[in-house]
Amino acid sequence: MPEAPPPRLDEIDALLLDLLQHDADRTLHDLGERVGLSPSAVQRRIARYRRDGLITRQVAVLDPHRLGPTVLATVLVTLDQESFEHHRAFAARMRADAQVQQCYRVAGPWDYVVVLASRSMRDCGRAGDRLFKADDNIRRYETLLVFDTVKTGLALPPPLP
Amino acid sequence: MPEAPPPRLDEIDALLLDLLQHDADRTLHDLGERVGLSPSAVQRRIARYRRDGLITRQVAVLDPHRLGPTVLATVLVTLDQESFEHHRAFAARMRADAQVQQCYRVAGPWDYVVVLASRSMRDCGRAGDRLFKADDNIRRYETLLVFDTVKTGLALPPPLP
DNA sequence: CGTCCGGACGCAATAATCTTGCATGCCCGA
DNA sequence: TCGGGCATGCAAGATTATTGCGTCCGGACG
Numbered sequence: 001m002p003e004a005p006p007p008r009l010d011e012i013d014a015l016l017l018d019l020l021q022h023d024a025d026r027t028l029h030d031l032g033e034r035v036g037l038s039p040s041a042v043q044r045r046i047a048r049y050r051r052d053g054l055i056t057r058q059v060a061v062l063d064p065h066r067l068g069p070t071v072l073a074t075v076l077v078t079l080d081q082e083s084f085e086h087h088r089a090f091a092a093r094m095r096a097d098a099q100v101q102q103c104y105r106v107a108g109p110w111d112y113v114v115v116l117a118s119r120s121m122r123d124c125g126r127a128g129d130r131l132f133k134a135d136d137n138i139r140r141y142e143t144l145l146v147f148d149t150v151k152t153g154l155a156l157p158p159p160l161p
Numbered sequence: 162m163p164e165a166p167p168p169r170l171d172e173i174d175a176l177l178l179d180l181l182q183h184d185a186d187r188t189l190h191d192l193g194e195r196v197g198l199s200p201s202a203v204q205r206r207i208a209r210y211r212r213d214g215l216i217t218r219q220v221a222v223l224d225p226h227r228l229g230p231t232v233l234a235t236v237l238v239t240l241d242q243e244s245f246e247h248h249r250a251f252a253a254r255m256r257a258d259a260q261v262q263q264c265y266r267v268a269g270p271w272d273y274v275v276v277l278a279s280r281s282m283r284d285c286g287r288a289g290d291r292l293f294k295a296d297d298n299i300r301r302y303e304t305l306l307v308f309d310t311v312k313t314g315l316a317l318p319p320p321l322p
Numbered sequence: 323c324g325t326c327c328g329g330a331c332g333c334a335a336t337a338a339t340c341t342t343g344c345a346t347g348c349c350c351g352a
Numbered sequence: 353t354c355g356g357g358c359a360t361g362c363a364a365g366a367t368t369a370t371t372g373c374g375t376c377c378g379g380a381c382g
Binding site: 023024052055057062064068072091100101103104110113145147149155157159 | 182183185186224227229231234235259261267273279280303305
């Protein structure tokens with residue numbers, strides 16, 4: 001079991017991680033200046049975050065509407081049969097689909113919240129059909145079309161001290 | 162008005178952007194090999210994406226549960242007064258709060274979908290109080306606690322050819 | 323049909339950044 | 353008080369990114 005206890009982080013770690021979560025292509029020199037460390041010390045800390053699996057990857061964030069027409073939607077989904085196997089199959093399908101940006105299994109009357117990214121309204125409808133309508137194990141789903149993205153990102157709040 | 166028309170992209174651009182969206186710290190050499198270009202050609206394309214605002218930033222993605230105990234939730238929110246000013250104020254508050262990871266304004270009976278990240282269940286409750294309960298312009302909100310993250314990321318599907 | 327021009331390319335030199343070996347200093351436990 | 357482990361800064365050394373230059377298309381125009 002590779003489930004190591006979360007490594008403990010000092011204040012500099014919190015600072016560094018916060019910086020990296022918002023802008024990961026600063027130089028080690030720049031980062032070092034901001035947190036009061038030398039570039040090599042910063043480099044070693046970051047290497048440790050990677051080893052520990054704390055930083056899983058680094059990604060480029062695109063502006064959806066610069067890429068062309070874009071339609072975002074959040075979809076609330078309730079499965080019919082709740083068996084383990086059905087859940088597994090549903091999750092696998094979400095993971096495999098390029099238009100599914102995020103998918104969370106949630107508590108309450110809805111089973112899943114899905115964030116869908118499409119290139120047109122029509123494309124969005126077809127994604128919904130493909131992902132939810134074609135699946136006869138889905139009891140109900142509701143599509144909430146996104147008018148406006150107020151805030152986006154994957155940043156996590158700093159650990160409680 | 163800095164709203165230039167979306168620059169047109171060839172197949173190599175689509176490939177590159179897809180690679181960068183999923184793993185942005187490959188070397189130019191590596192990227193070049195995968196798309197069949199020299200490192201410098203890749204570099205110039207990426208520089209152009211940045212200039213055009215297509216790539217807005219590069220971020221490190223953290224594993225929530227490696228950082229310590231983590232509670233995620235999606236919150237559905239309906240405002241009371243729908244005035245422009247009330248919406249602006251709400252949006253500003255979402256953007257300013259570190260525990261709000263994402264916030265979308267949506268169509269339908271709900272006005273907003275909010276993704277909340279907290280360090281404990283208690284913390285989550287307090288965030289909900291702070292963000293939604295203390296605001297007397299919120300008619301109703303519903304918190305969907307996240308059991309499991311099936312898929313995460315901010316990747317967009319490739320443009321239609 | 324020929325020429326010109328803009329844009330993208332590869333290569334190679336240069337510049338910037340990252341990585342690592344080493345010696346030092348600090349904190350903690352014996 | 354005396355180690356041992358660990359993080360640090362500094363200074364090479366290695367990798368990677370950037371840029372200047374000459375070339376090669378492909379379209380516009382004479």
